[in-house]
Amino acid sequence: MAAKAVIKILVAEDNPAVLKLLQDGMQACGTVLTATDGADALLKAIEERPDLIITDYQMPGLSGLALYEKLRAREETRKIPLIFLASKGDIEERLRQYADGVEDYIAKPFFVREVVARAKKVTDRMHLEKLQATARRPGVIDGRLEEMNVIDLFQSLEMGQKTCSLTLSRGHEKCQIYLENGQVYDAAMGAVKGEEAVYKIVEWADGAFEIDFSGKSPDRTISRSTQGLLMEGLRLMDEARKGAEA
Numbered sequence: 001m002a003a004k005a006v007i008k009i010l011v012a013e014d015n016p017a018v019l020k021l022l023q024d025g026m027q028a029c030g031t032v033l034t035a036t037d038g039a040d041a042l043l044k045a046i047e048e049r050p051d052l053i054i055t056d057y058q059m060p061g062l063s064g065l066a067l068y069e070k071l072r073a074r075e076e077t078r079k080i081p082l083i084f085l086a087s088k089g090d091i092e093e094r095l096r097q098y099a100d101g102v103e104d105y106i107a108k109p110f111f112v113r114e115v116v117a118r119a120k121k122v123t124d125r126m127h128l129e130k131l132q133a134t135a136r137r138p139g140v141i142d143g144r145l146e147e148m149n150v151i152d153l154f155q156s157l158e159m160g161q162k163t164c165s166l167t168l169s170r171g172h173e174k175c176q177i178y179l180e181n182g183q184v185y186d187a188a189m190g191a192v193k194g195e196e197a198v199y200k201i202v203e204w205a206d207g208a209f210e211i212d213f214s215g216k217s218p219d220r221t222i223s224r225s226t227q228g229l230l231m232e233g234l235r236l237m238d239e240a241r242k243g244a245e246a
Contacts, residue, residue, distance in 0.1 A: 006031055007123045007130070010050035012041035012067065013085070014059045022054065025116040029123040038062025042070055045077050051126050052103070054119060057086035057095065068098060083119060085110070124148060124156040128211070141211040145170075150204050151230055157211070158182035158226045165215020170207030175200065178217040184226050186217040194221035195229060202233030 007030030013019040014037050026032045033048055035041035039062045041055060053071075057064040064084060071077040081103045084095050088107040095105055103122045106115055127148060131141045145168070148156075153166065161182040168175045175189040175197055189197040224232070 007052070007126055008033065008048060008050040009119070009123065010035060010041060010044055010048065010053045012036075012038060012053065012055040012059065012064065014056060018056075021112045022115060025112040026054070026119060028116060029120050038064060038067040041067055045071060045080060046074070049076070050080060052081055052083065052119065052122060054083045054085065054115070057084055057090050065095065065098070068102075072100065081122065083115075083122070085115070120152070121155055121159055124152045125159050128153075128156050128160065132213075139213040143209055145204055145207045145209055148209070150202055151234075153209060153211075154184070154226055154230055162211075162213070163216075164211050164213045165217070167210040167212070168201050168204060168207060169209075170204055173207075176217075178215065179226070182226060184222050184224075184229055186219045186221050188221075195224060195232070198222070198229050199233045199236055202230065203237050 009026055009030050010033045011019065011022045011026060012035040013022060016036070019034055019036065023032050023034050030051070033044055033050060035044050038055070038059050041053065042062065044050070045053060053067075055064040055067055062070075064086070068082055068084075071080060071082075079101065081101050083104045083106060084091070084102060085106050085108060086095055091105045091107055095102075104118055106118060128141060131143060135141050150168065157164065157166065157179055159182065163180050164178075166177040166179065168177070173189070175187065177184060177198065178186040184198065187194060187197040189200055192200060222229070
């Protein structure tokens with residue numbers, strides 16, 4: 001089993017209260033470093049080489065945009081992806097043109113859970129990339145659902161537009177799922193095929209997964225999008241839970 005990949009996130013924000021909220025929230029995504037201004041963030045980016053930087057745009061001294069430009073000017077930091085936190089006006093008028101290495105733009109005011117949710121999609125994808133880089137078998141990633149659950153896996157493979165087979169196992173249960181460019185097109189769990197097979201494993205929070213980037217299926221039993229599958233699976237899971245409580 002591959003070792004758990006550690007994702008390092010640098011959060012740059014000059015408001016201490018907001019910085020603390022973001023720091024606490026981002027713990028779910030990886031190891032969190034903090035910086036109180038752009039200059040501090042630049043130094044820490046050079047020293048620590050974070051996997052992702054979340055930065056406020058309006059900061060005294062070195063702004064978020066200036067930080068971005070200085071990071072892009074250095075060979076050792078130019079590929080670090082960023083998420084900008086800024087007003088809607090600043091995003092549309094000043095930041096939207098900067099696309100190289102910018103993963104997302106989040107408008108202020110925001111809920112911390114929104115930032116965490118959007119950042120987690122990025123860090124989950126990075127987690128898979130790190131696992132792939134250290135995999136014991138070329139083209140095959142394995143891991144535990146306790147570290148990366150089914151929904152996170154699906155969203156990461158969709159974001160990365162991956163073509164692969166995804167095998168999920170828990171005890172004697174096993175589900176085989178196939179994706180093309182991040183979209184699920186076939187699934188089987190014993191005699192259960194297609195969408196119904198996916199719905200059976202959406203709620204799994206424990207077990208093992210294996211991703212084989214050479215895995216293919218000749219069958220196409222699913223036409224619903226990956227996001228559509230997840231939404232329907234969660235809806236069915238919620239209905240079942242309410243029915244059990246009634």
